[in-house]
Amino acid sequence: MSSLDVERAAGATTDTAPTAPAPATGTDLVGPTPGTARPADAPDRVSRTGAALRVLRDKVLPVVAALAGLVAIWYAVTYLLLDADRRFLLPPPHDVVGNTVTNANVMDPMLDALGQSVAVALVGLVVAVAIGMGWAVLMSQWGFVEKVLYPYAVILQTVPILALTPLIGIWMGYGFNARIVVCVIIAVFPMISNTLFGLQSASQEAHDLFTLNKASRAQRLLKLQFPAAVPAIFTGLRNAAGLSVIGTIVGDFFFQQGSPGIGSLLRVYTLRLNMDPLFMAIILTALFGVAVFSVFAALDRAVVGRWYGTRRR
Amino acid sequence: MTTAPPTQHATTPRATAPDAPGAPPRAAGTDVPTLSLRGVSKRFPTGTTALTGVDLDVTPGEFVSVVGPSGCGKSTLLRLASGLDGVTGGEIDVAATTTSYVFQDATLLEWRSALKNVELAGELRGVPRSERRAAAQAALDLVGLTGFEKQHPRQLSGGMRMRVSIARALVAEPDLALFDEPFGALDEITRLRMQTELQRLFELKRFAGLFITHSVSEAVYLSTRVVVMSGRPGRIVDEVEVPWAYPRPPELRYDPEFASLTGRVSAALGEHS
Numbered sequence: 001m002s003s004l005d006v007e008r009a010a011g012a013t014t015d016t017a018p019t020a021p022a023p024a025t026g027t028d029l030v031g032p033t034p035g036t037a038r039p040a041d042a043p044d045r046v047s048r049t050g051a052a053l054r055v056l057r058d059k060v061l062p063v064v065a066a067l068a069g070l071v072a073i074w075y076a077v078t079y080l081l082l083d084a085d086r087r088f089l090l091p092p093p094h095d096v097v098g099n100t101v102t103n104a105n106v107m108d109p110m111l112d113a114l115g116q117s118v119a120v121a122l123v124g125l126v127v128a129v130a131i132g133m134g135w136a137v138l139m140s141q142w143g144f145v146e147k148v149l150y151p152y153a154v155i156l157q158t159v160p161i162l163a164l165t166p167l168i169g170i171w172m173g174y175g176f177n178a179r180i181v182v183c184v185i186i187a188v189f190p191m192i193s194n195t196l197f198g199l200q201s202a203s204q205e206a207h208d209l210f211t212l213n214k215a216s217r218a219q220r221l222l223k224l225q226f227p228a229a230v231p232a233i234f235t236g237l238r239n240a241a242g243l244s245v246i247g248t249i250v251g252d253f254f255f256q257q258g259s260p261g262i263g264s265l266l267r268v269y270t271l272r273l274n275m276d277p278l279f280m281a282i283i284l285t286a287l288f289g290v291a292v293f294s295v296f297a298a299l300d301r302a303v304v305g306r307w308y309g310t311r312r313r
Numbered sequence: 314m315t316t317a318p319p320t321q322h323a324t325t326p327r328a329t330a331p332d333a334p335g336a337p338p339r340a341a342g343t344d345v346p347t348l349s350l351r352g353v354s355k356r357f358p359t360g361t362t363a364l365t366g367v368d369l370d371v372t373p374g375e376f377v378s379v380v381g382p383s384g385c386g387k388s389t390l391l392r393l394a395s396g397l398d399g400v401t402g403g404e405i406d407v408a409a410t411t412t413s414y415v416f417q418d419a420t421l422l423e424w425r426s427a428l429k430n431v432e433l434a435g436e437l438r439g440v441p442r443s444e445r446r447a448a449a450q451a452a453l454d455l456v457g458l459t460g461f462e463k464q465h466p467r468q469l470s471g472g473m474r475m476r477v478s479i480a481r482a483l484v485a486e487p488d489l490a491l492f493d494e495p496f497g498a499l500d501e502i503t504r505l506r507m508q509t510e511l512q513r514l515f516e517l518k519r520f521a522g523l524f525i526t527h528s529v530s531e532a533v534y535l536s537t538r539v540v541v542m543s544g545r546p547g548r549i550v551d552e553v554e555v556p557w558a559y560p561r562p563p564e565l566r567y568d569p570e571f572a573s574l575t576g577r578v579s580a581a582l583g584e585h586s
Contacts (some may be wrong), residue, residue, distance in 0.1 A: 205420040208397055212414050213437040221435070227424045307424050309465025 091275050100280040108264060110277065112285050116249045116260035120176065121292065124183025125244040129237065131184065132191025139192075140199035140225060141217065157189040161247075165254045175258040179251030184245035187240040194236025230307055234300040241296040245289040262288070288299025345408055346370035347489045347521035348394055352403035354546075355389055362546040363389040367403070369540065369549065373488070376530035377524035378514050380578060381542030383467045387525040388417075390547070392492050394523060403505040409488035413481075419474035421466040421481075427453060428462035431481045432490070445484075452480035455514065472503035479511070483518060496531065508534055509563050516559035529578045534566060539574075539580040549582035 047153045071093055080093045091099075101289040135153065140148035165182055202224050210220050250262025260268075262285055269278035346373040355364045363386035371377050377534045379387050392398040393405060395414050413434075427448050435445030453462060456476040466474055475495055482490055496504045512535050515522060526532050533555055534541045541551040552576060557565065565571055 054395065139318045176516065203418070205418055206422065208414070208416070209420055209433075211397060212395060212412070213434050215437045219437055223433075224422070227422065230424065308467050309426065 003038075005128050013195035032120070044124050088273075088275055091279065096283075098278050099276040106277050106280075109260075110281060111282065112267045113252075113262045113286065116259050117263065118251060118288065120179045120251065121244045121248040121288075121299045122263060124180045124247060125187060125241055127180065127309035128184045128187035128240050128244060129191055132236065132240065133233070135192050135194035135196050136189075136199060137221070139196055141221070144237040146196075153189060153192045156185055159187055161250060165250065168253055173257065174255035177256050179248065179261065182254075183244050186250065190239035190243065191233075191236045194238045194239070195229055198232025198236075201232065202228040213296040214256045231304045232253055234296075238293065238296040240246055242289060242293045245285075245292050249285060329412045330447055335362045340428050346372045347407070347409050348523060349406040349408075349430050350390075350394070350403065350540040351405075353390075353393060353400050353405060354402035355386065355393060355398070355529060356401045358459060364393075365402075365548050366391055368548070371489070371521045371523050373521050374519045375538060376512075376524065376536045377540055378524045378526055379540045379542060380526055380529055380532045380582060381547060382544045382582065386546050386547030388493055390542075391491050391523065391525055394489075395491050407489065411479045411485045411487045412489045413483070413485055413487035413493065415464065415482045415492045417497055419466070419471075419478040421474055421477055423466050424430045426465055427469065427477045427480075430466070430477055431484050434481065434485050434535040443455060448484050449480070452484040453477070455483065455517075456510065470503075471499055472507060475499065475507060476510070479514070480529070483514065486518070487520050490520045490522050492522065492584060494525050494527065495528060504531070507565065511523070511535060512559055512561050529575045529582065530571075533574050533578060539578050541578060550584075551578075553578055553581070 031127075074093055078087060078090050082089060100110070135149060139149050155299070161182065164185065168178050168181050168313065172181060200222075206224055206228075207220070210224055215223070248261060249263040249266070253263030253267055256264050262281055266281050266285070268274075269281060321553045348369075350367050353364060353367040353369075354362065356362045367390065368379070369390075373520075379390060381387050388488055389398070389412075393400055394407070396407070396416075397413060403455040408467065421427075423435065425433070428446070429451050431449035432445050435448065440448075450462065458473065458476055458480065461469065461473065466477070469477065478495065496507050499507060506530055515535070522536075524532070524535060533553075536555050539555060540549055541553070542548065543550045555574060
């Protein structure tokens with residue numbers, strides 16, 4: 001009932017004077033003459049090579065510079081900080097790459113494991129998205145359900161997953177399914193919270209508009225709450241995708257049965273002090289995480305821009 | 314500046330409440346009010362009394378503005394009239410098949426184009442697609458937004474967003490149109506322009522209009538009758554008939570008669586706020 005309060009006119013108090021237009025303030029003076037509107041999407045008339053160069057400078061160069069910096073620090077630590085007899089703790093990049101990429105005995109199992117982990121992460125993400133959105137929709141429709149379900153979402157988020165993981169292993173075995181469960185538990189919370197936030201983001205006036213037009217609950221959900229939630233859902237998706245990778249590695253790490261994931265190999269290499277493959281596995285894991293996050297971040301930008309009919313953001 | 318107002322009646326003497334107390338709620342005859350409030354009061358659960366003893370009729374072809382100090386319950390009045398809220402005393406009769414509501418904020422759905430926003434009401438009420446699309450297009454043409462159908466709200470200026478909002482209200486051919494200070498957030502120039510537009514639309518459509526505003530000149534320029542409310546708890550303290558026929562030229566605002574009417578309304582406001 002807050003917005004139906006009587007004092008809704010904030011900012012509209014300037015014109016009780018009966019005559020004389022006040023001096024123009026805003027830039028919003030343009031009436032609806034079609035020619036004067038901002039064009040929806042003015043095509044950029046700059047030459048293609050110029051645009052390509054700019055992309056190179058703005059997008060590619062920073063990434064390359066960051067990677068180069070990382071490699072430089074790596075070399076510095078290996079050769080300047082570590083004595084020769086302790087150099088095995090951080091073998092130089094060229095050893096890591098040289099001793100693994102060309103060695104099929106090392107590389108093939110590692111890529112298989114990575115494929116396994118990708119499968120777990122993707123299935124886990126799909127399940128987390130479905131559960132998270134369903135959960136949020138239920139909470140958005142009935143206040144009572146929200147009060148009942150919200151604590152569980154918080155518990156999922158706050159109980160340390162490492163405390164639950166062994167239990168899940170005992171209950172579900174140590175294979176594919178248990179890994180997916182761990183992945184879902186870690187990834188589902190941002191889906192729930194962002195979707196719920198989005199579903200509740202429509203203004204009171206918009207809800208009034210639907211009420212005045214005698215909208216059904218389903219119409220309200222599908223034509224108001226859900227569309228209003230789209231940007232928040234994509235933010236949740238981006239976060240859940242990153243977390244699903246982490247969940248997968250955690251699951252791999254604990255559950256060693258069945259075909260190993262990349263996390264299982266991380267553990268094996270660590271126990272054996274197999275440093276070159278260990279670093280290669282870490283690099284692959286990191287690339288996997290970055291790739292997943294980037295894909296969903298790009299998806300987020302593309303969809304949300306289109307959603308509002310604007311490309312910026 | 315030569316356009317004289319079509320009629321130059323002296324203003325009617327200070328009007329009393331439209332009906333004597335105890336009169337039947339609906340007068341039999343042709344002029345059945347589209348909206349009729351009898352002794353309406355509203356108390357919020359918090360204990361605040363927003364309105365008390367409000368009697369108000371709006372008949373077809375009448376455009377009534379309500380002015381009053383901040384917090385006097387003007388917006389509450391509109392929410393009661395629309396049925397969004399219930400009264401706590403008195404009664405409200407609405408003899409309209411279609412009521413539309415224009416909010417203070419344009420309240421457009423950001424993910425829909427202008428055209429799809431105007432189509433919304435028809436969509437919710439199950440009007441067939443081709444029919445509602447044609448009606449929406451006609452409404453956008455009417456408010457001067459031809460060529461902007463595909464634009465999204467974020468691509469439109471504040472004035473244009475409000476035009477879309479008005480088109481959305483008019484597309485259903487309402488018998489009763491409620492306006493909750495729709496131009497309050499617009500800059501002065503856009504605001505004057507929108508007023509001119511709205512009275513033109515009123516002349517065209519002749520719905521029964523109830524318009525909430527802070528602006529005395531806006532109220533006088535737009536309306537057939539201006540109702541003045543007191544500070545909280547809000548009640549009606551004065552009514553001023555506005556004589557001019559529609560369409561009203563923008564220059565009407567500089568007419569001495571116009572100034573005298575706004576002066577009367579302002580004086581009534583000053584006495585009771």
